Amino acid sequence: MLKRSTKLSRRLALLLSAGIGLGSVAVTAHAEDAAQTTTPAVQPASFGAWGVDLAGRDTAEKPGNNFFKYANGTYLDHLTIPSDMTSYGPFNALAELSRQRVQTILNELSAHPVKHPASIEEKLGTFYASFMDEKSVEKQGTKPMQADLDAILKMKDAAAFATLAGSATTGFATSPFSLAINPDAKDPTHYALNVDQDGLGLPDRDYYLKPEFAAKKTAYQTYITKVLTLIKWPEPAQAAAAIVAFETKLAETHWARADLRNPEKTYNPMTVADLAKAAPGFDWVGWLTAAGLPKEGLENRTVIVGEPSAITSGAAELAKADIGLLQAWEAFHTVENATSYLPDAFVQARFEFSKALTGQPALPARWKRGVQATSSAMGMALGKVYVERYFPAENRTAMQKLTNDLKDAFRIRLQHNTWMSKPTREAALRKLENFEVQVGYPNEWRDYSDLAVKKGDVYGNAKNGIAFEWHYWVARLDKPVNRNEWDMTPQTVNAYNNPLFDQVVFPAAILQPPFFNAKADAAVNYGAIGGVIGHEMTHSFDDEGRKFDEHGRLRDWWTKADADRFQKLADRLGAQYDAFEVLPGVHVNGKLTMGENIADLGGLTLALDAYHASLKGQPALVIDGLTGDQRVFLGWAQVWREKLRDDTVKQLVVTDPHSPPQARVNIPMHNIDAWYKAWDVKAGDKLYLTPKERVKIW
Known part of the structure; x- marks a missing residue:
C-alpha cells in the first residue's frame, strides 16, 4: 500500500507490507492531536500542460x-516540510486535500449536533462537533477516564490483569499480545483468530535494544513520567523506569520485522488449550473471554499464533511481573491511547515526546485531529459521502482500462519468463487470471446503526467506535468471509494488495495528480498510476505474495528450483538496496524492504510495457523535447518527490517495508535496459550497471 502505519493489527500486516506507499511513522498519527497551531499552506503542485512539473527538475x-535529483531536485530544494508534518510530498499533499474535503463535509453535518443522533449524518456531525468543543473537553478534564483508571487500580492479580488486557479490544486499555480476526491464510473463505506479539510503546524493538536509539528511549521514559504525573500516579518516575525496563524485556523476545514478512513462519495454528500449555504464565481463556469471544468450546477453538517464541517468552515475563508494575503499565498506555480525547496538558506531553522521536516541530490544527477521530470511528460512512462528492465516475472507468492494460503486459511477461519452469509459469498465469481489482470504493457499504454517539461525550464516543469495530469482526468469526470488505477507506491516499483474496484495491483519493491525471499525457499516467497498478499486481508474486495461490491460500505452488532461482535474483536486488545510504551511516534494509523493492521494479517494468502496447505500433510523440519513454520514467519519479525529516528517515529505515524515495526511483531505473537508452546512460555514470549486473525478475 502507499503509506504504512507502524502500529498495526495483523488484519493489515500482510496488506500494508504488500503496498506501494511510503510508510508513515507512528507519531504522525499521534500528531493529529493538535492545539491551535496552524501551518502555512504548501503551494499546490503544478504539473504543467501535460502532467510533469518540468520546472521542478x-x-x-x-x-x-x-x-x-534530475527529476525532482529543484522542487525539493525549494520545498519546506510543513511544521506539523514529518515529511512532505504527493502522499501528504493528497492526504491534506482529502482531510480538507472531509472537514467540509463534517462542518456541514456538525452545524446542528443532536443529543442522541440516529441517522448516520447526525452521528457524523455530532461526533465531530463534540470533538471540536475543546472548552467542554477541558472542563470535563480526566473525569471521563476515571472509570477506566479505577478498573486498573482494582486489578489485584494475574487473572484480573488478563481480563483487563482482554478488554483492550473494546476500549483504550492495552494488551501484551494483539488479537485480530482475519481470513484464515490456509482457508481464506473462513475467518480465523490471530494472536501476535505486542505491548511496546516505542516504534520497534530496535528502539529498546540498539544504542543509536538510546536518546529516544530516554525521551520515552520522560514522557511516561509526565503522563503518570498528570494522573497523580504514585512515584511516577520510579514507575516509568520500571515500565521501560519491562518493555525492554518484551522487546528482547520480539521477532524482527524482516522475519514477520514470512507468512509460513507466522502461521502456527493451535488450540487455545495448546496455547495455554505452550505459553504458561498468562490466563489465555480469561483474556479471550474478556475480548468477547464465545465461551462455549473456547479451549478447543483454533488460533493462529504469529510468533510462538515471542508469545511464550512474553507470557513468562508477565508471570514474573509485579502487579503494581502492570497497573502502572496499563494506566500509562490507557492514557496514551486516549490522549486525543483528553485535555491539552496530555496532548502537549505526548507532542513533546513526538518531537523528540521524529523532529516534527509543531502540532497540526485541532480540526485535523477531529477529522482523524471521526474517520477512525466511521470511516466508511464518511467515505460514502466523499465518493458522492469528489470521485468522478470516469476515473473509475479509466482505472479499470489501465488495470487491464497492465494485466495484459504482465501476462506477456509471464508467458516469456525464462527462469520459471513450465508448471510454475502456468500456475502463475492462472493466478493472474483470477486477479481481482476494486477501484474507488467498496461494492458494499457498512451499516453503522449499532454505533452509539452522544452529544458532548468525546471520550465515550471514541470508545464506542473502538468497541463497534471489534464487535463488527467478532460477529463474523464463524461466518463465510466477505470479499467485499475493504481495509482502507475511499478517502485514504493509498493502495494495497490483499494476497488472501488475490485482489488489489485502489481507493478514490489516490486517483488524482500526480498518480492519475485525466489531463496528462498517456505516457505520464502509465509511469505514475500504471506503475502503481503494476506494483500492486507484482506483489502477488513477490517473496511474500508468491506463497499464496490463485485462491488466496497459503500454499507453496513453486518448484524448489524455481524458488531457488527467484531467491537468487531477489538477493541480488536486495544487495543493491543494502548498499544504498539514505543518510551518513544509515542504510536501507534490503531484507525488510524486499517485497516493496521487487514490486517497484516489476511495476515500472510493466508500466513501460503497457505504454508501448498502447501505441499499437505507432511512433510515440515527442513533447517538449521528451520522448514517450522519458515521460514514463518522469511520471514514476514525480510520484516519489518527497522530503523527510532526518529522525523520520531513521525511524522508517527500521520500521517501514518501503525504501526511501530516492531509492524507489534510482534503483528500479538502473535495472531497466530501456532507461539507459532513454537517457543515454553510459559506463562512468554513477547509476550505471553492466547488463549482467541488472536484475530482471518480471
Whole structure:
C-alpha cells in the first residue's frame, strides 16, 4: 500500500507490507492531536500542460548520476516540510486535500449536533462537533477516564490483569499480545483468530535494544513520567523506569520485522488449550473471554499464533511481573491511547515526546485531529459521502482500462519468463487470471446503526467506535468471509494488495495528480498510476505474495528450483538496496524492504510495457523535447518527490517495508535496459550497471 502505519493489527500486516506507499511513522498519527497551531499552506503542485512539473527538475544533474535529483531536485530544494508534518510530498499533499474535503463535509453535518443522533449524518456531525468543543473537553478534564483508571487500580492479580488486557479490544486499555480476526491464510473463505506479539510503546524493538536509539528511549521514559504525573500516579518516575525496563524485556523476545514478512513462519495454528500449555504464565481463556469471544468450546477453538517464541517468552515475563508494575503499565498506555480525547496538558506531553522521536516541530490544527477521530470511528460512512462528492465516475472507468492494460503486459511477461519452469509459469498465469481489482470504493457499504454517539461525550464516543469495530469482526468469526470488505477507506491516499483474496484495491483519493491525471499525457499516467497498478499486481508474486495461490491460500505452488532461482535474483536486488545510504551511516534494509523493492521494479517494468502496447505500433510523440519513454520514467519519479525529516528517515529505515524515495526511483531505473537508452546512460555514470549486473525478475 502507499503509506504504512507502524502500529498495526495483523488484519493489515500482510496488506500494508504488500503496498506501494511510503510508510508513515507512528507519531504522525499521534500528531493529529493538535492545539491551535496552524501551518502555512504548501503551494499546490503544478504539473504543467501535460502532467510533469518540468520546472521542478534539476537539469544540471545528469540523469545517469542521480535520476531522482534530475527529476525532482529543484522542487525539493525549494520545498519546506510543513511544521506539523514529518515529511512532505504527493502522499501528504493528497492526504491534506482529502482531510480538507472531509472537514467540509463534517462542518456541514456538525452545524446542528443532536443529543442522541440516529441517522448516520447526525452521528457524523455530532461526533465531530463534540470533538471540536475543546472548552467542554477541558472542563470535563480526566473525569471521563476515571472509570477506566479505577478498573486498573482494582486489578489485584494475574487473572484480573488478563481480563483487563482482554478488554483492550473494546476500549483504550492495552494488551501484551494483539488479537485480530482475519481470513484464515490456509482457508481464506473462513475467518480465523490471530494472536501476535505486542505491548511496546516505542516504534520497534530496535528502539529498546540498539544504542543509536538510546536518546529516544530516554525521551520515552520522560514522557511516561509526565503522563503518570498528570494522573497523580504514585512515584511516577520510579514507575516509568520500571515500565521501560519491562518493555525492554518484551522487546528482547520480539521477532524482527524482516522475519514477520514470512507468512509460513507466522502461521502456527493451535488450540487455545495448546496455547495455554505452550505459553504458561498468562490466563489465555480469561483474556479471550474478556475480548468477547464465545465461551462455549473456547479451549478447543483454533488460533493462529504469529510468533510462538515471542508469545511464550512474553507470557513468562508477565508471570514474573509485579502487579503494581502492570497497573502502572496499563494506566500509562490507557492514557496514551486516549490522549486525543483528553485535555491539552496530555496532548502537549505526548507532542513533546513526538518531537523528540521524529523532529516534527509543531502540532497540526485541532480540526485535523477531529477529522482523524471521526474517520477512525466511521470511516466508511464518511467515505460514502466523499465518493458522492469528489470521485468522478470516469476515473473509475479509466482505472479499470489501465488495470487491464497492465494485466495484459504482465501476462506477456509471464508467458516469456525464462527462469520459471513450465508448471510454475502456468500456475502463475492462472493466478493472474483470477486477479481481482476494486477501484474507488467498496461494492458494499457498512451499516453503522449499532454505533452509539452522544452529544458532548468525546471520550465515550471514541470508545464506542473502538468497541463497534471489534464487535463488527467478532460477529463474523464463524461466518463465510466477505470479499467485499475493504481495509482502507475511499478517502485514504493509498493502495494495497490483499494476497488472501488475490485482489488489489485502489481507493478514490489516490486517483488524482500526480498518480492519475485525466489531463496528462498517456505516457505520464502509465509511469505514475500504471506503475502503481503494476506494483500492486507484482506483489502477488513477490517473496511474500508468491506463497499464496490463485485462491488466496497459503500454499507453496513453486518448484524448489524455481524458488531457488527467484531467491537468487531477489538477493541480488536486495544487495543493491543494502548498499544504498539514505543518510551518513544509515542504510536501507534490503531484507525488510524486499517485497516493496521487487514490486517497484516489476511495476515500472510493466508500466513501460503497457505504454508501448498502447501505441499499437505507432511512433510515440515527442513533447517538449521528451520522448514517450522519458515521460514514463518522469511520471514514476514525480510520484516519489518527497522530503523527510532526518529522525523520520531513521525511524522508517527500521520500521517501514518501503525504501526511501530516492531509492524507489534510482534503483528500479538502473535495472531497466530501456532507461539507459532513454537517457543515454553510459559506463562512468554513477547509476550505471553492466547488463549482467541488472536484475530482471518480471
